[in-house]
Amino acid sequence: MPKKEMVVIDCGDTTYVVPKDQAESYLARGGKIIHYTEAEKAKFNGVDEKSAEEPSAKDDIWQEMYEAARKEYHPEEISPFFDAHHVVAAVQSAKTGKIYAGFCIEGASGVMNLCAERVAALNMYINEHNTVVRRMIAFRAEPPKVNGGMPCGACREFFMQFAYENRNMEIITDFKSRKTVKLKDLIPNWWGDKRYKEK
Numbered sequence: 648m649p650k651k652e653m654v655v656i657d658c659g660d661t662t663y664v665v666p667k668d669q670a671e672s673y674l675a676r677g678g679k680i681i682h683y684t685e686a687e688k689a690k691f692n693g694v695d696e697k698s699a700e701e702p703s704a705k706d707d708i709w710q711e712m713y714e715a716a717r718k719e720y721h722p723e724e725i726s727p728f729f730d731a732h733h734v735v736a737a738v739q740s741a742k743t744g745k746i747y748a749g750f751c752i753e754g755a756s757g758v759m760n761l762c763a764e765r766v767a768a769l770n771m772y773i774n775e776h777n778t779v780v781r782r783m784i785a786f787r788a789e790p791p792k793v794n795g796g797m798p799c800g801a802c803r804e805f806f807m808q809f810a811y812e813n814r815n816m817e818i819i820t821d822f823k824s825r826k827t828v829k830l831k832d833l834i835p836n837w838w839g840d841k842r843y844k845e846k
């Protein structure tokens with residue numbers, strides 16, 4: 648089977664990897680092609696696709712997600728009360744495969760605080776009215792390592808309530824080894840299953 652030609656498009660907040668024949672709509676919205684895949688580059692250079700290198704880190708979805716979230720890492724005070732951008736996250740939509748980034752925002756009273764994971768999920772929801780997440784990454788300055796990147800209790804609960812299927816979302820806990828954990832394993836015997844079954 649011929650390799651599908653993919654391009655990476657930077658749309659400011661988010662980076663998308665899309666088939667080349669679907670790139671038009673992203674470019675029309677102001678996106679810029681930032682690199683070609685190895686197969687695409689090889690073809691561009693007149694090299695047979697078959698001899699193109701195997702997918703590199705650039706074709707790795709976790710790398711894409713890391714890079715999308717990393718752009719939001721710039722800790723700052725956004726008012727005398729709010730600190731933001733010191734924890735960042737990205738989610739991949741289970742519906743479209745697109746990546747959405749988020750950052751934490753913490754005010755002077757705890758109830759207003761939003762974690763980066765929930766902001767990323769709401770970014771996805773605003774853009775595609777979808778609540779189902781396939782993958783998630785969260786970190787501070789460095790990508791998660793050795794049991795890192797775990798969502799807090801509020802985020803675990805949020806994602807469980809956001810969509811039934813979110814129990815199967817993969818959360819990366821060690822970026823180097825690409826080790827992941829499923830949300831359902833972080834919140835066993837969840838109280839809300841009964842309501843999903845009734846709907």
Ligand SMILES: [Zn+2]
Nearest residue numbers: 762798799802
């Ligand atoms: Zn949280």
